[in-house]
Each structure stands twice: as C-alpha cells, then as structure tokens.
Amino acid sequence: xxxxxxxxxxxxxxxxxxxxxxxxxxxxxxxxxxxxxxxxxxxxxxxxxxxxxxxxxxxxxxxxxxxxxxxxxxxxxxxxxxxxxxxxxxxxxxxxxxxxxxxxxxxxxxxxxxxxxxxxxxxxxxxxxxxxxxxxxxxxxxxxxxxxxxxxxxxxxxxxxxxxxxxxxxxxxxxxxxxxxxxxxxxxxxxxxxxxxxxxxxxxxxxxxxxxxxxxxxxxxxxxxxxxxxxxxxxxxxxxxxxxxxxxxxxxxxxxxxxx
Amino acid sequence: xxxxxxxxxxxxxxxxxxxxxxxxxxxxxxxxxxxxxxxxxxxxxxxxxxxxxxxxxxxxxxxxxxxxxxxxxxxxxxxxxxxxxxxxxxxxxxxxxxxxxxxxxxxxxxxxxxxxxxxxxxxxxxxxxxxxxxxxxxxxxxxxxxxxxxxxxxxxxxxxxxxxxxxxxxxxxxxxxxxxxxxxxxxxxxxxxxxxxxxxxxxxxxxxxxxxxxxxxxxxxxxxxxxxxxxxxxxxxxxxxxxxxxxxxxxxxxxxxxxxxxxxxxxxxxxx
Ligand SMILES: Nc1ncnc2c1ncn2[C@@H]1O[C@H](COP(=O)(O)OP(=O)(O)O)[C@@H](O)[C@H]1O
Ligand SMILES: [Mg+2]
Numbered sequence: 001x002x003x004x005x006x007x008x009x010x011x012x013x014x015x016x017x018x019x020x021x022x023x024x025x026x027x028x029x030x031x032x033x034x035x036x037x038x039x040x041x042x043x044x045x046x047x048x049x050x051x052x053x054x055x056x057x058x059x060x061x062x063x064x065x066x067x068x069x070x071x072x073x074x075x076x077x078x079x080x081x082x083x084x085x086x087x088x089x090x091x092x093x094x095x096x097x098x099x100x101x102x103x104x105x106x107x108x109x110x111x112x113x114x115x116x117x118x119x120x121x122x123x124x125x126x127x128x129x130x131x132x133x134x135x136x137x138x139x140x141x142x143x144x145x146x147x148x149x150x151x152x153x154x155x156x157x158x159x160x161x162x163x164x165x166x167x168x169x170x171x172x173x174x175x176x177x178x179x180x181x182x183x184x185x186x187x188x189x190x191x192x193x194x195x196x197x198x199x200x201x202x203x204x205x206x207x208x209x210x211x212x213x214x215x216x217x218x219x220x221x222x223x224x225x226x227x228x229x230x231x232x233x234x235x236x237x238x239x240x241x242x243x244x245x246x247x248x249x250x251x252x253x254x255x256x257x258x259x260x
Numbered sequence: 261x262x263x264x265x266x267x268x269x270x271x272x273x274x275x276x277x278x279x280x281x282x283x284x285x286x287x288x289x290x291x292x293x294x295x296x297x298x299x300x301x302x303x304x305x306x307x308x309x310x311x312x313x314x315x316x317x318x319x320x321x322x323x324x325x326x327x328x329x330x331x332x333x334x335x336x337x338x339x340x341x342x343x344x345x346x347x348x349x350x351x352x353x354x355x356x357x358x359x360x361x362x363x364x365x366x367x368x369x370x371x372x373x374x375x376x377x378x379x380x381x382x383x384x385x386x387x388x389x390x391x392x393x394x395x396x397x398x399x400x401x402x403x404x405x406x407x408x409x410x411x412x413x414x415x416x417x418x419x420x421x422x423x424x425x426x427x428x429x430x431x432x433x434x435x436x437x438x439x440x441x442x443x444x445x446x447x448x449x450x451x452x453x454x455x456x457x458x459x460x461x462x463x464x465x466x467x468x469x470x471x472x473x474x475x476x477x478x479x480x481x482x483x484x485x486x487x488x489x490x491x492x493x494x495x496x497x498x499x500x501x502x503x504x505x506x507x508x509x510x511x512x513x514x515x516x517x518x519x520x521x522x523x524x525x526x527x528x529x530x531x532x
Contacts, residue, residue: 082425087526100436
C-alpha cells in the first residue's frame with residue numbers, strides 16, 4: 001500500500017527558500033487537505049509528489065523508495081484548469097487511459113476491447129453525473145462539469161494517489177459543495193490516498209481525514225524568501241474547534257500579506 | 261440614433277456593403293476603358309470587357325494552334341500541380357519537424373538554430389541554384405515553393421506545439437502515455453487545425469514563388485502565360501488571368517477554412 005514519507009524535505013529556487021524541514025508520514029487511504037497563503041509553496045509540494053519538481057534537500061519517499069521523478073499512472077491529478085483534453089469528447093476523454101494501455105503504439109482500441117472501454121467510460125461518467133454529456137466537447141461544458149470530467153478521467157485509471165490543486169477554486173459555492181460530496185464518495189469507493197490543496201480554510205476543516213497548514217513560522221518582512229514554509233498545523237479532521245480555525249486563519253493572513 | 265460603433269448591418273446590408281466596392285471598381289474601370297478606347301480604338305492598356313471575354317473564350321475553348329492544348333486549362337493544371345505538390349510537401353515537413361521540435365527538447369536543441377538560419381535566406385536569391393541543381397523542369401519550381409514556405413511552417417507549428425498547456429502533457433503521462441502516444445493522441449490532433457491555418461497564411465507566398473519561377477523558366481503555367489503575353493501588351497489576357505488566379509486562391513483558402521471548421525469544431529468554436 002502507498003505510504004508517503006517526507007524526511008527533512010526542502011525546496012529552494014536559487015536564494016529563495018520555498019519549503020523547509022518538512023517531516024510527515026501519510027498512510028494509504030488518508031485524505032490530506034492542504035491550506036496556506038498563496039505563494040507559500042503548496043503547488044510546489046504537489047509538483048514534488050507528481051514528479052515534475054525534485055526536492056533540493058531531504059527525501060520524499062513512496063513505499064520507502066524515492067518518488068519517481070516524472071509523472072506516471074501511480075499519481076493522478078486534477079488541476080484548476082486545462083485538465084481535460086479539448087479535442088476529445090467527454091466519453092473519449094474518459095476512454096483515453098484505457099486506449100493508451102490497449103495499444104502501446106497507436107494508443108487506440110478496436111472491436112470488443114473498445115466496446116468494453118466505452119461501457120466503462122459511460123458508467124464512470126454516469127457516476128459523476130455527466131451521463132447526459134457523453135458527446136460534448138469540454139468547451140461545451142460548464143466549469144463544474146469540466147472538473148467532474150477531469151475527476152472521471154483521472155479516476156478511471158485507478159491511481160493510488162490523487163492530487164488535486166485547487167480543483168474547485170473557480171466554481172460557484174453551491175457547485176463546490178456538490179463537488180466535495182463527489183470527491184468524498186469517490187475517495188471512499190476507490191480507497192485512494194488524496195492530497196487536496198484549497199484556498200478555502202473552512203473546506204479543509206470538514207473534508208477528508210487530515211488538515212495541513214503550510215505557513216512560514218519564521219518570517220523576515222524585508223526578505224520573505226529567506227525562510228521557507230513548514231507544516232505548522234497537522235490536525236486530524238473532526239477534532240477541531242472554532243478557536244483553532246480562527247487562529248490559523250489569522251496566521252495565514254499575516255503570511256499572505258507579507259508574501260503578497 | 262445609436263452611436264456609429266454600435267450599428268450593425270443586417271444580412272442584406274452586409275452583402276450590399278460587401279459588393280459595393282467591387283461594383284464601383286467595375287464601373288470606374290469601364291468608364292476609364294471607354295474613354296481611352298474612344299480616343300484610340302487600338303489602345304491595349306485598358307481593354308473593353310467584351311475583348312477580354314473574347315480572348316478568354318479563345319484561351320479556354322479553342323485548341324492552341326501551336327500545341328493543340330486548351331491553354332487556360334493546361335496552364336491552370338500545370339500551376340495547380342506545382343502548387344499542390346510544393347505546398348503539400350512543405351505542410352508534411354512542417355508538421356513532422358514542427359512537432360518533433362516542439363515536443364522533444366533534444367531534437368529542438370539540434371534543429372532549431374539551423375532552421376532559423378535557413379529561414380533567413382531569401383528564397384528568390386537561391387532560385388538560380390535551384391535551376392542549376394534541379395533543372396528547368398517541375399522539380400526546381402516545386403523546390404522553390406517548398407524552400408520558400410517550409411521554414412515558416414516549421415517555426416509556426418513548433419511554436420503552437422510548445423503552447424499546448426503543460427497541464428495536458430502531464431495529464432497524458434498520469435494516464436500512462438509514453439512519448440510517442442503523447443505525440444499521436446495529444447499533439448498531432450491539436451496541431452492539425454493549426455497546420456491548416458498556417459498553410460492558409462503561407463499560400464500567398466506560395467503563389468508568389470510559383471509565379472516567379474514560372475515567369476523565369478517554364479513552357480506552361482499561369483505565371484508563364486502572363487509573362488509571355490506581356491511582350492505583346494496583351495492586357496486582354498493578363499487581366500482575366502490575374503482575376504482567375506485570384507479566384508483560385510480564394511477558392512483554395514475558402515475550402516481549407518470550411519474543411520477545418522467541419523473537421524475540428526472544438527478548435528473553432530472554442531476560439532469564438
Ligand atoms: N519554477 C520556479 N522557479 C522559481 N520560483 C518558483 C518556481 N515555481 C514556483 N516558484 C516560487 O515558489 C513559491 C511558491 O509557489 P507555489 O508553490 O505556486 O505557491 P502556492 O501554490 O502555495 O500559491 C512562489 O514564491 C513562486 O514564486
Ligand atoms: Mg498554487
């Protein structure tokens with residue numbers, strides 16, 4: 001099972017320290033929500049999990065081994081935008097993973113194999129509430145529908161780890177609630193390990209199993225890049241109270257002003 | 261009364277406004293031509309419409325006394341063949357090299373500088389070299405079109421390829437795609453409509469190179485004919501030929517645009 005370990009993990013760009021001394025262990029099946037001021041390194045951390053950025057010091061381990069340094073099918077991702085392919089219909093977007101596996105050279109499936117993939121894609125789309133939009137191109141879908149499609153596309157591949165970078169940041173509050181319910185449902189069904197970044201602190205307090213706050217505990221106002229962000233809070237979700245929430249909110253705000 | 265910037269013509273108005281300049285040009289030409297011919301009935305500079313129709317009927321429907329060909333069609337076929345092969349080869353090369361350059365950093369590092377260098381050579385300056393190397397027949401003219409527009413196509417498609425959002429390339433990898441599959445299932449389909457628009461943009465230059473090459477050395481072709489009859493000041497042939505070339509260029513552009521809209525709706529609708 002997927003266990004992720006952060007051992008004295010650092011990320012620096014030249015002189016700028018983005019993340020420093022991260023230590024944590026995440027078991028398979030956990031749902032970690034990450035909050036923090038914009039610019040404090042949340043996306044950078046997700047990119048390290050994804051493999052498009054590498055740690056500058058320390059280790060990031062998956063099952064005891066350094067996490068692969070390029071994206072692959074163990075880690076699915078949904079970005080805030082551009083996650084689905086604009087030139088494929090909803091159904092073809094979801095069939096894609098299966099087609100790529102079916103034929104390593106052409107990346108297409110034929111005959112019976114294709115029929116099976118189509119069936120599975122339809123079931124998945126039905127599951128995320130897009131059963132009526134099979135033949136629509138992404139530009140014909142609303143923002144919320146596109147993100148549902150992105151989830152369906154990522155999850156049909158059955159990744160062990162799902163990375164979500166502010167996936168619902170651009171959606172209306174009402175639709176966001178629906179999307180949360182959907183993510184929680186899929187997480188339980190597929191027994192995924194989830195890392196989700198959100199800029200909405202409240203969201204982190206009721207979603208998933210664990211809340212991480214990324215924040216700079218040392219802050220030099222003259223040189224915000226001198227010290228990196230750390231995990232300043234690591235709370236089990238559900239055992240929190242309003243006081244802690246307000247406390248975190250005011251600290252993150254202070255950092256946000258310094259960075260902004 | 262609305263402000264001028266907010267007033268839109270209706271459907272009929274749009275056509276009327278669009279046609280008006282053409283009608284005006286035709287009227288001005290007819291008047292100028294009539295005035296000159298009244299002065300001197302042998303004037304060749306601005307032939308009357310009837311004269312042009314006569315000449316073109318001869319070019320299109322009466323076999324030439326020298327070769328036995330229907331000249332207009334023989335010229336058209338010869339030119340379109342050169343243009344088609346030249347542009348087709350350029351498009352294919354532009355597609356392959358542009359995508360390779362745009363997706364694979366190792367290829368780009370090797371090829372990009374030399375392509376930039378080649379694109380700076382004025383194609384017309386090497387036309388003599390092409391005639392020496394490939395002879396005076398088809399190949400030299402096709403090569404001129406090819407050399408003239410391929411660097412542009414490669415550079416444009418490389419740029420478009422590199423503009424594909426990083427997110428989508430990462431996405432493909434998380435769905436298990438290898439490099440070749442990323443090219444085949446992500447890059448190629450997204451570049452195809454962009455190839456068509458790049459080709460549409462380069463067709464103007466392609467015609468230029470074609471006519472230039474035909475003017476210098478050819479035995480048939482639209483450009484050859486215009487430059488041949490220039491010796492006899494045959495404006496009655498030159499003007500209709502120019503109109504005919506313009507019409508061909510328009511039809512090709514129109515067909516490419518229609519095809520692209522039909523085949524790649526996701527590309528065109530999204531950009532609206
Ligand atoms: N490729 C890069 N080169 C240099 N600095 C970078 C790069 N990527 C991110 N950064 C810096 O890292 C910091 C954190 O960025 P990011 O992880 O995107 O923040 P967040 O997602 O928390 O808003 C920012 O100050 C940003 O300028
Ligand atoms: Mg971010």
